[in-house]
Amino acid sequence: MTLVAAVQLEATLGDVSTNLTACERLANQAGRAGAQIIALPEFFTTGIGFDDSLKDAALPVDGEATALLSELARRHGALVGGSFLCRDPDGHVRNAYIAVDADGLVGRHDKDLPTMWENAFYVGGTDDGVFHRDGYDIGAAVCWELMRTGTVERLRSRVDVVMTGSGWWSVPAWPPRAVSDRWERSNADTARRAAASFAKYVGAPVLHAAHAGELTCAMPWLPMRYRGRFEGSTLITDARGEVLAERRPEEGQGVVLADIEIGRRAPALDPPRQFWLHPRGPVATAAWHYQRWHGRRWYRRHVMGA
16 A cells, blocks of 8 residues: 545645745645655646736746655655646746656646636647556546546556646636525536546546635636635545545645555446536536637737737
8 A cells, every 4th residue: 555645735826935835835744644645736836816927927847846846756755746837948838747756757747728717828738648657657637637538538547546636716606696606516516526536437546636715816808806716625536436535625725645555447437428527517618618718819918928
């Protein structure tokens, strides 16, 4: 059995230094407990929201974020991974999941499709997200990649453990509240279910690190502000999809630990013959389309300066 950890973070939007300090403290907690694999969330350097601060917050691949991952890996003799806004030599920004151990880089996965307002800050990647280390294979998947059949197809029966993270925001409490509250309950359930059930589709244990806390930011093309929260949950499952440890979003920052058996097994579920693994709901469906259109233009103008 292998002791592993996933970190739940309450990020300060766009404040790289503060967030790296928080991640170091939480990862140290996991490392001192003996965790041999430590997963940080998606956007662990910045958090995520539609905020101008993020357009200037991307780091080079060999910058502060990777330096922290490398230092944590050496300090604790662990495999450590998480994703951040990464400015590559070609000038583009990508949501890069970097995994390192005490010997250096293990692998990198660029999230394939930006989600909603994320389109304003980075472009997608095309790699398969499979890394090899010490005789086993690691799969990387980021946030709404856990929602898509294509992710299952690239990792299914190919990996022995999955490292993933998310920054999944809530449905705002818009009137009529009875309707938005119902949509939000479904959204929160999907956020948890997408992470917990992914192991059943892939056939490997899953470490899911998440954001928690409140979020306030602008809304693309709308005269109102977004006011909501991150859903969590940070959790660890076995290869059958049984949740071994969990930290719900209302519990705030912290670390979950569990012993897992690294190794693939026959997946318990077959993926559906459709693009999405789980229903998105009306708000998320609308935001997926209109914020993609807005975000791609915003990215060219404000991030690339075109």
